[in-house]
Amino acid sequence: MSGIPTQSAHFDNSTGPGDPTATAYVSYASAISPALGTLENIAQAAILGVLATYDVELQAGGAIFDNTKTDYAARLGSDLYTYGSALSGLDAASGMLAYLSPLNPAAPRAVGNPTAMAKMRTLLTHTGKINVPTIAMGATADPITPAGNVQWLADRAAEQLTASRAAAKAAYLTSGSYTKPASNFMTIWQKTPAKYSKYTATGSPDTTPAGANGTGHCNTTTKQYLAIADLAYAAANTGQLVVGGKLLTTLRKAGGLSYDPGFKASLLKFYN
Structure with a gap:
C-alpha cells in the first residue's frame, strides 16, 4: 500500500520452479513471486519505518502518523490483484479492506498530534x-528508499529544465542571444536482471544467495561506488554532468549500472 517494490533480493516476479510451460509455473511467477517479494521487502522496510518514525516523533514531540481519513481500498487500487496473494487471497484482502474502510467506525485508526505533525x-x-x-x-x-523517491527528484528536474x-527562448526573442540550458540532474539506475530467482531441488525458493543487483538497500559494489564518484568528481570540476560515450x-x-532517460519508476503512493 505504500508503494514498495514487488521484486526483492530473491524473487524476480518472472520465474518459478519446474517446467516453464506448466500452468503452475506461470501462476507462481505472476502471483506468488510478487507476493513473496513483497513480504521479503516489508521485513526490511518495517524495521526502518519503526526506527525512523520513533526518531522523528522524538524531534517533533508527539505522534506524527495519522490515518483517520486514509482510504486503503483507494490507495491499493488495482494493485490488489498483485498483492492479493500476500494478503491471504483476494477474498480475504477484500474483506480486510472493507473492515478498514473510513466508513467503519470500528476500524482501528491512529490519531496524530496536530502540533507534532506541523513541527x-x-x-x-x-x-x-x-x-x-x-x-x-x-x-x-x-x-x-524506493525508486519512486529518486523519480520524484527526476520529475522536478525535468520541470526545471523545461x-x-x-x-x-524568451530571452532569445528579446535579445537575439541564445544559451542552451543543460540539465543539472542525472539518474543512474541499478536495474534488476531479467531473471535471478533460484529454487532448490524440491522447488522451494532458495534465499541463500546474495541479493541480486538492483535489490536491497545499499546493495552496491565497490566498482559502482567508484563509477559514481568519478562522474561526480568530473561534474564538480567542469560544472557540467558527464554525458555521451564517457558516461556509457x-x-x-x-x-550493473545504466543511464536510461526513458525509464520512469513508479512514484510512492504518498505523492499520488
Missing part, C-alpha cells in the same frame, strides 16, 4: 530545485 513538516522541506550538477543513484527494487528552456563507458566498466 515535523518544518524539520525538512524538499523543493526539488537542482542548483548544481547532481547525480542520483537508485535501485529499482530498493525497499528502504522552464529554463522557455526562459532561454564508465557505467559499462562498473557493471
Whole structure:
C-alpha cells in the first residue's frame, strides 16, 4: 500500500520452479513471486519505518502518523490483484479492506498530534530545485528508499529544465542571444536482471544467495561506488554532468549500472 517494490533480493516476479510451460509455473511467477517479494521487502522496510518514525516523533514531540481519513481500498487500487496473494487471497484482502474502510467506525485508526505533525513538516522541506550538477543513484527494487523517491527528484528536474528552456527562448526573442540550458540532474539506475530467482531441488525458493543487483538497500559494489564518484568528481570540476560515450563507458566498466532517460519508476503512493 505504500508503494514498495514487488521484486526483492530473491524473487524476480518472472520465474518459478519446474517446467516453464506448466500452468503452475506461470501462476507462481505472476502471483506468488510478487507476493513473496513483497513480504521479503516489508521485513526490511518495517524495521526502518519503526526506527525512523520513533526518531522523528522524538524531534517533533508527539505522534506524527495519522490515518483517520486514509482510504486503503483507494490507495491499493488495482494493485490488489498483485498483492492479493500476500494478503491471504483476494477474498480475504477484500474483506480486510472493507473492515478498514473510513466508513467503519470500528476500524482501528491512529490519531496524530496536530502540533507534532506541523513541527515535523518544518524539520525538512524538499523543493526539488537542482542548483548544481547532481547525480542520483537508485535501485529499482530498493525497499528502504524506493525508486519512486529518486523519480520524484527526476520529475522536478525535468520541470526545471523545461522552464529554463522557455526562459532561454524568451530571452532569445528579446535579445537575439541564445544559451542552451543543460540539465543539472542525472539518474543512474541499478536495474534488476531479467531473471535471478533460484529454487532448490524440491522447488522451494532458495534465499541463500546474495541479493541480486538492483535489490536491497545499499546493495552496491565497490566498482559502482567508484563509477559514481568519478562522474561526480568530473561534474564538480567542469560544472557540467558527464554525458555521451564517457558516461556509457564508465557505467559499462562498473557493471550493473545504466543511464536510461526513458525509464520512469513508479512514484510512492504518498505523492499520488
